[in-house]
Every structure is written in structure tokens, then in C-alpha cells.
Amino acid sequence: MQEKATTIQSLFESLKANEDLTKKNPCLLKGWVRTNRSSKAIGFLEVNDGSCFKSIQVVYDEKLANFAEVGHILTGACVAVRGEIVLTPEMKQPFELHASEVELLGDVAEDYPLQKKRMSLEYLREIAPMRPRTNTFNALYRVRSKLALAVHEYFQSNGFVYVHTPEITSNDAEGAGQTFTVITDAKDPINDFYGRKVSLTVSGQLHVEPFALSFGKVYTFGPTFRAEKSNTTRHASEFWMIEPEIAFADLSDDMDVMEDSIKFCIRYILANCPDEMKFFDTFIAKGTIEKLEAVLAKPFVRMSYTEGIERLKEAVKKGHPFENKNIEWGMDLQSEHERYLTEEVVKGPMFLTDYPKEIKAFYMKENADGKTVAAADCLVPGEGEIIGGSQREDNYDVLKAKMDKLGNTEGLEWYLNLRKWGGCVHSGFGIGFDRLLMYITGVANIRDTEPYPRTSSNLKY
């Protein structure tokens, strides 16, 4: 059994609870050295134990038997420090640890890749396994963890059942997405383990719909894959998706849940990760907290695609410098158009609804006009689309005709049959978890939000 150390987090919690920290003395702390400054008689170690964003200042002096050795401890070394917590209310840090003993648990070799000075995100991307020891990634992956918990807490406390949809599948929800093929025998694209051609899932939606028509409210939350060679800051080939599906809900109800769940997640992170969010707001993207508070402040505006097209046409007339000025009903909006609507017209988060059926997926509910489908994308300033959702086509004949035309009925009979086996109005949506994390933290590249990002030509670890 190893002697249990106190954590920095527990010290800050005690402080918050107005407990007398010095009652915890003597104190043992284990962590990694961020910096070490020493002079002839005194030295200072900044130690982070990973239990929270904050580090602790360790003060050591000549009374240490190994004072000289401690003075040479390097950034990155693992140490155990024994000593007394001393309150320093007049200082930047409310307390420090006066060491009576500093033990080097794990030394660092000369090739240690992290330096004391600020390193670029690009450089850190090359040393993914070591990134979490920096402030930025310590904050980022802690928020990632809390955000995942927020997702579960929101949906579970609202009566949603969590469903693990499969990663390996013979279907393909979007129809058009580029997929990874999974094989066991290099010579044969037919996977001889399963006896058929299989690929990695691009979405759990089709698989989760039958569960919504059993449990009422369900959600998936797991990895999904796209083999698109899109070398942008927003595309990864492996990413986590949240896909709720709700029986007895139409598009309006669907948007209510989209808005409520996003607001819950933002409130949760602001409340539970204040140090991390302050760090992002200061060092990564100034104004991030203000941006999020604005999202919480008012209801999301709902605007039809048709109205959106009108607004964009007006903007072109007024001379707005879109790259693509050729605005026509029926077009697929580009990011510049979406951002104009949310940033310039609405000046806040919005839903764009009821898109032309030709540019949306086959499973979306056809509206009475025969031209549009009950789909909604959630657009936010500074980012564009962060959620896409729709009411699902629940009319067997309409859906069958569409699927027959696409040629994907075979193998998806079970999906189609939901419409004649006790079907009902139902809706759902998808949130890219990594993109949500980008939005909440202000981190600009998806390669940084994922512990080990997988992008085109990039799989180092």
C-alpha cells in the first residue's frame, strides 16, 4: 500500500468550506514539477498533481538534508513533498506548502519534450501523450471529462435511456458518408469474421430509433467515424457523437430539447470548471465566457430556411461580401451564409428550419408543402452549425418510396418496418461532442480537443 497523499483539490475545497487547512498538517503531496527556482538559501517548486487545474507552491530551504539535490530537480519530475501548509492570504495563492522533506519519485531524462516556456499548440500536437501536463491541455481534458458527465447527467435526469449503438455495422445512416471498411483478412474486403462487408459507423441514429420506440426517450453517446479527407480545423476521422431520439416529439419539441441540453451543458461547465474557463477566456479565446453567457441569456431564435434565403438575398443586394453571392432557394448554405444569419441577422443562437428536401437525408419528415423537410440546424455566432436534427419520416409509404429510390431498402427493412409496427411521431438530433467542446472552450482546432486525434495522414500514437 502506498501512503495516501492529500490532493491540491481537497485543499482548495477545504479552504472554500472555511476549514482550517493547518489542521491537515503534516501534509503529504505527490505530483509533477512545473517549475523550480532556487537561490542559495531558499527554493520554490511549483507542483501540479492533476487533481485540479491549480498548482501549489512548495517552499524549501537549507533545512532540507538534500537541499542541493532538490535545487536541481527538473521540470516534469515526479516528487513527493512532506511539510506544513501555511496560509498566505496576502499572496496570489491562498496557501503554500513549506517542505520538511522532498523526495524525487521519478526523474526526467534530458530528452523530456516539455519546456518551462510557452510551447505552440502545433508543437504539442506532436507530443500528444505529454500534452496533458501543460496548463492548456490539463484544462481542456478536464473540461472534456466534465462535459461528458454533463451530457449523461442531463439526459439521464430527464428520463433518457443510454443506448450503446454498434461501432461495426453493415449500414450507413447518411447514405453518402465515406466510411472505413473493417476486415480480418488482408486479401478480402468481405470480413470473414462476420461473413459480410462491414464498416465503422457514421451515426448511431438508425440503430437507436427502435429504442426510442420502446423507451420513449433515448440517447447514444459514443465514437463515430468518417473517412473524409477534409483537412480543416473542424474535421476529425474519429469523433464522439451525442444522438438523442425522442418518441412523441415533433420538430418543435426536438428544438426544445436541443436548446435545453446545450444550455444545461454550458451552465454545467461554467459552474463546475471556473478555473479552466477563466484560463481559456484569458489565454485561448478572450470573450469566451461572455459568449457563453449570451447563449444562456435568451431563447434561441427560430427561422425557416426560406426566410433565411430571403435575408441572404437582401444582404447580397446591400453588398455583403459573401464569397458565394449566388443565393437561390434550394441551395445548401455554406458556413459564411450560416454565420451571417446567426451573427449579423439574429445576433445570437438560432435554429434554421424546414430545409428543401433535396439537400437533406432520406429519413427526415416531409412537410405538407411537399418541398421541405422538418429539419433544424442550430447555428451559433462564431462557429456556425453545432447541432443538426429532424423529425423522422413516420409514414411507411413515403419512406419506402424514398428508400427504394436511393436503393438502400435492402438490409434496412427493420428500420423501415418501425413505421408499421406501432410507429409514432418521433424526432432526434446529433451533437458533435468534440465540436461542442471547441465551442465551449474557444479552442480552435479539433486536433486539440481529442486526446489522440485521428485526422487524414495523422495517426502517430
Add this chain to the structure above:
Amino acid sequence: MQEKATTIQSLFESLKANEDLTKKNPCLLKGWVRTNRSSKAIGFLEVNDGSCFKSIQVVYDEKLANFAEVGHILTGACVAVRGEIVLTPEMKQPFELHASEVELLGDVAEDYPLQKKRMSLEYLREIAPMRPRTNTFNALYRVRSKLALAVHEYFQSNGFVYVHTPEITSNDAEGAGQTFTVITDAKDPINDFYGRKVSLTVSGQLHVEPFALSFGKVYTFGPTFRAEKSNTTRHASEFWMIEPEIAFADLSDDMDVMEDSIKFCIRYILANCPDEMKFFDTFIAKGTIEKLEAVLAKPFVRMSYTEGIERLKEAVKKGHPFENKNIEWGMDLQSEHERYLTEEVVKGPMFLTDYPKEIKAFYMKENADGKTVAAADCLVPGEGEIIGGSQREDNYDVLKAKMDKLGNTEGLEWYLNLRKWGGCVHSGFGIGFDRLLMYITGVANIRDTEPYPRTSSNLKY
């Protein structure tokens, strides 16, 4: 917007809180018909809305304008029922819904695959998407969802950071596991998307260790894959794994967390899924609740592999009918041996520790005896192994020699280097989530615990 229905769950919650249910009248309920019995003047619909395990009895009579039609509503149909909640404290069910209106939302075609009568698990496996509408799978997937939440609540409330380790990888933690290869171009086992040969992960452990040496305590929880053609009730090719990793923890500390986390999960499910657990205890595996309560009742016994071998030799001498009676120090124990130790010797959950290094993985900490490693398997009566864990080799030279011998150093330098870049004593373990669900519910086949099981030659949906 669809009119919001009351859920059966909320009715039972109100009842539990001693609220007057009749104050909720008039009541609207939406769900799926389990059974429909009707006579000339009166009828009874059993309706389940998926919000909880329990169904509600709907009573309807000739006052309904569509009484005759309602009498013909089939099992599986989706209905909306409006009416009055009537308390029936003298009956099996504490309340029922007296319908003033029954609307058929979604009819069922003649080929509806679920019947009123009891269906075999084998038959239901063939119609995976529809299984959740049966009692068994309604209970099972609800417990699965709650168990996943229990995992997150346990680790997060104990300061563990959740890490999404990658699914697509160029490494292979166990060294020997059979893996699935991921390709984009059918003619080429080199994935041209990544520019190298890649496969689906068999474990997140190697990728999560650097995070433990940054955050102190971390866990992964996600899908893992094995392409083993093991056609047993316990093997699936895709399954979810929980893999915690703890800095400053040796094997003894590791076992403390294993025991504590398993007990937390069991307590959580017994407390939060009483109806479901009662169902399993009655219809799936009698004695399940008693078995789980016994696990909670006392500390897990810890016994060394070496002592285990002695006990097994004694058992052979006494004539215990093992299939494999050839007990020798150094052997890999079979399930019959593990079960003898936990069921006959210890008569309860146990850890078997300190295995011969030759039969365990390269990353496990070599003990001072030079023969064994600091590994522990958790064995439970009725099941055998449910957790495997170990202290990790933190000595650079010892680990490098082992990896060089195995030939897996190349590509894993980043893993090895953790031992010279501020390394420390650390340990971790792995729990197969699907097997844990089997153990807790008493469900005997892994194909039933997964929403869409993927096993050898089996991928229908």
C-alpha cells in the same frame, strides 16, 4: 408541438411521494400496447411507455365512441389514452387509467414479430431492434443505461478524469489479441487515409497511462474490439471496457479501487433498479439479488496465485473432478480452477494475486522474487474472472528489456518513455462492461446484454 403526455414513471414517483395522483387528472398517456383483453362491455389495455419497467392498466368501456375499434387494437400498437387515474390500493397495481378516449397512433401490420406469449431469448436475438419492447430487454437495457451512469458517477465523484482513448490505433495493448484491420481501399491493407496499417483497439490502457501521469486518476470507458472466433456465451467481438489508471497506487491500492467500484455499481443498481432486479431475480436467474448482497456483505479475500495452486493441488488429492487435474505452478488457470477457488475455498469474491510473469502481459510490474508480477484478477462465484488489473512496470530498463524481447518497442517509445519522464508507481485495471452487466442481472449470454451484439458470423442489423 405535440401535446405532452404524463409518464408512468412520474405517476409512480408521485405515488411514492404520497401525492394525490387524482390531482393529475385528466391524464394523457402515450405508449405501446402489451396486451388487450376485451369483452362485450369492458376492455383492458396493458400499456407500457418505456419510462419505467412497469406498465399501466387502461380500462375502457362502451362509453368510448370507438369502443369496437379499441377492442381490436393489437399488441405492439402505439396509442394515446386520455382519462382519469383511479386509485386501486386493493389491487396488484396501485392505480389504473379509466379511458375517456383511446386514439390509435400507430397500427401494427400482421408481420409484427413480437407475440403476447413468452418468446425464447434465441428467437428475440433474431429481432434485436424489437427486443426492447419485451419485459426482459426493457429491464436489461434500462439497467445497462443506469450501470453506465453508475460507472461515471463513481469515478468522477472520486476525482477520476474521463479520457476518450482512440478506437483506431496502430498499437495493440495485449500484444497477442486478434485485431480487426481498418482500411479505406479494398486492395490495400495499408490504410491510405492514415498512410499506415491501423486496427481497432483491444484496450485503451496504453493510451490512458500518460493521462494518469498527468491527472493522477483517470478512466476510459468505450468500445473495444477482439476478432477472436470464440463462440461462447461470454465473447463478443465488440464490447465496452472500463479502464481506470491510478498514479501513486500499487497493487494493493488498485485492488481497493476495484472492490470499491464494483460494490458501488452493485449498490447503485440494487437501489435504482429495484423493479428490474426483482424481475431478473424471479424470471431470469433466481438468487441474483442474494448473490449481489453477499458480494456487498464482506471484504474480498486476497490470495496469492502460489497459494491458489496449493489449494488446487489439495483439491485434486481429495478427488475434486476437475477436467484438467494437472495442476502445476506456472500454469494459466482455467475457469473451473478459478471457480473452485472462489466458490469452494473462499465462498465469495476474491482477488488472486501475483501470477507467474510468463503468463501475464509485458507491462505488469515484476515482483522482487523475479518470478511473479503484481497482477490481480477479481474472481466471483458463479462467474469466475470479472476484473483484471496490475501494477505497471515503472522501471525503464526492466520494461525496455521486456519490450525489446517482444519486439514491440518500435512505435511504443512514447509509452516506454513515461518511465523516464517523471514516472511513478502506478496501477490500473479493466472491467468488461457487458460481462459486469451479465453478472449483475444474471443474464447468461453476452448476446443479450448488448443492444446489437457483434459475434462471429453474426451481424444482422
